[in-house]
Amino acid sequence: MADPRPARSRFSPRLTAAFLCVFLLVFLRCASASRDVVSGSNETWIRPARSTQEDPHDHHGNSTEHKKAFPVLAFNFEHVRKPFEISMWILLALLMKLGFHIIPRISHVVPESCLLIVVGLLVGGTIKAVEGTNAPVLDSKLFFLYLLPPIILDAGYFLPIRPFTENLGTILVFAVLGTLWNVFFIGGTMFAVCQIDGAGLADVDLLSCLLFGSIISAVDPVAVLAVFEEIHINDLLHILVFGESLLNDAVTVVLYHLFKEFSHEGSVSVSDALLGVVCFFVVSLGGILVGFIYGILGAFTSRFTSHTRVIEPLFVFLYSYMAYLSAEVFHLSGIMSLIACGVIMRPYVEANISHKSYTTVKYFLKMWSSVSETLIFIFLGVSTVAGPHEWNWTFVVFTVFLCLVSRVLGVIGLTSIINKFRIVKLTKKDQFIVAYGGLRGAIAFSLGFLLTDSKMKHMFLTAIITVIFFTVFVQGMTIRPLVELLAVKRKKESKGSINEEIHTQFLDHLLTGIEDVCGHYGHHHWKDKLNRFNKKYVKKWLIAGERSTEPQLISFYNKLELKQAMMLVESGSTSKLPSVMSSVSMQNIQPREPPRRRAMPSISKSREEEIRKLLRANLQNTRQRLRSYSRHDLMIDPFEDNVSEVHLRKQRVEMGRRMSHYLTVPANRQEAPPVRKVGFQPEHQVFTYDDAESPRSAEMKPRSAAVRLLNELPQRSDQSDAEPNAKQDDQEDQLKLSRGLSDPGPNQEQKES
């Protein structure tokens, strides 16, 4: 119920964007003769030949007849045509995306993928109206080689490992058996439908139906990602549907090629079927193996990149892309190869590369996958307008209907089998979401597009597009209200609790131990064995330096600390400062000192009280002070003249050093470096807790700890400085610190395993 007035003002950027896009497109079309944008590179070779005739620098022809004036301004569009058009398309896609987020109301109801398809339809319609028949189509080569890999790599690299491996059995059952069931059910039933007289489908034979079935059955990862990302359901369901969409690629590839080969011959013998089964194993395991090899290579390479940090992200991208391409060479499953590569490479690479490289990898992957996804949906819309359609009511309606039915039956049937083996059973609600989330997308379209041209192909394509539209529009739009209606568990906000991490580890060991007591080699036992093998042998080879021995708990803790420190530094007054807000500080949990120590005559009681009051006031006032803190002066407040100067200066310097160390040296992810690398003394490793030397310090500990918390908060320098001499060498550290921190690290880390 937005106020109409603001809506109007919000419209103008939208309208401008729309006008801009239409203008861009019309310009595109007018500036060039009609041709496809993206299908085939052979056309571009013809163009330069033609364009040289128009080349003003060409000395043949009529330039010798009369001396032309030197061209001050020339128009030569031809030689930038291809990159120009590609950039225009991408720009259009991104402007559209931008546009949607300016109007928040629509994007709440309609998922982005739908809006993009609509835009594609509009664009396609415009082009067709202006142009005639030559509108660009989603070329399969473009799709499979350029648009799909970034999305899959992004998904694979950031795959949450723990839920994935815990549910691997279920995912595999859904992916393999579910897809097989879908293919044969849809194919078989469609064949039966085609036998109905009067439908005009008598020429569609069984193999073609099965081929069609194999194209249309697979759940599409792009569509699933696009829709599920916006509804934030719990991890289990998300990983079930998403994992299934990734792993069913092998089945799809095998069946598609099998039926395509044999649809020409007209029959499939038993031996062919057996070969098909063998092929399935070869395709999937081979794909994984290829990915695995490239992953190990990538991890190994990253071990040596400590001197050339700038190119580290490129290794990640290139090794993964090579894995995909190499798998495609042998007709193995490229998607599985890419996933395997990302999964294998990640823990080792993250331990080796710097924090900035990690950020770069993350942002580039997100960026590329976002652009790809947008382009895919737009092109889908455009191709719908362009492609020759062959509409057959019976075929299309039955296809849509059968897709739904077979999905529901498949999920219900398989779940009843799976639940016998699961500890945490899948409820009816879960089953519904899994069934409803079986969206089809661009992969189906591209596979259909690769078929040889025929009337049947057009009919298939029409049906495929209809199913895609139905799933993306109807299911995509209604899944959010359904999730809310059924009160499905949503994703819980993970705050990165150290306690949860401790208990996760504790539970792992506990369950392994209990399994050992039972004498049962369950999957905790094997996981533990794998971890130990990993720690003992693999990490030594693939992770540089001493980082290989750091346990996960330490690295988690380091990461958490770093995150909090960075948040404090960057945030200013607007963010929450968790530990400060609750005003519980270290001194509250330290065990009371025995009275003997308190008698130490260091500070008088009244002075102590005063300091306490001041500190408390400081803690509450920090937020205001942060608003105008200066990055170059992370100064401590002046109340420290009573506390050991040397002690505190050491703490500050170490904090500065630690921060800069973290930012330029390997990122603190799962297996991350201990801080010892920069030559700290052992007791200053993680959290300086000076258990130290002077007898006074024991009493100082509670207060110095509170002050230490203060130290971590950047403060103003306008207070009278108690330690002018300390300023000098602090400046250098703080400068180093601020330089390191000027890179806006991500505030919210991805939820990792």
Add this chain to the structure above:
Amino acid sequence: MGALQSLPGQPEYIDLAEKTGFSFEQIGVLHKRFKQLSHNEETLRRDHFNEIPDLACNPIRAQIVEAFFDRRNFRQNGEGTVEEIGFEEFLVVMSHFRPPSLHMTEEQRESVRKEKLRFLFNMHDTDNDGTITLEEYRHVVEELLSRSGALGKETAKSIADAAMLEVASISMGHMEPDEFYEGITFEHFLKLLNEFEIESRMNIRFLNMDTTTLCK
């Protein structure tokens, strides 16, 4: 039920099944394992546990073994430790790791959660005083990190301190600087691990175990 006619001591099984919720099959398998571990004696002692080779490389081995001899885990509201346990106690401790069944009401699920968290709590609270003090928590973290080489007590201490701080912040919210947070009580522990979904995580598969082939 017919297949189990051959198992000895069947009337006891009915009792145990009722008490712990295991099926007869599972009880039979566990009984075999019990006899194997105890070398066919009637009771298990700590050194029997120490003989299990796989358990030796587990960093929290000592706590796990202790958990079996802790009377608080026998569901009889007892306290203290015992020196040896019989099959019934063994089974009762194991029953803490049973998964919740599919058709459970919210309250039942909640009580299963509480029970499992209680088990964990008892493992941490070694001196039976009802709270997990900083020292005890430090000990937990030290044990967890004990296999990871020479990282020293400092790291473990600071991690435990940070964890304790977090608990205090969550449970207490606001404290005066001179107040002292005694330790994690069971309520705080529940609140802390509220999001942890322990009823789905703290489970062992008790089916299809053929211990005759596996045992070490």
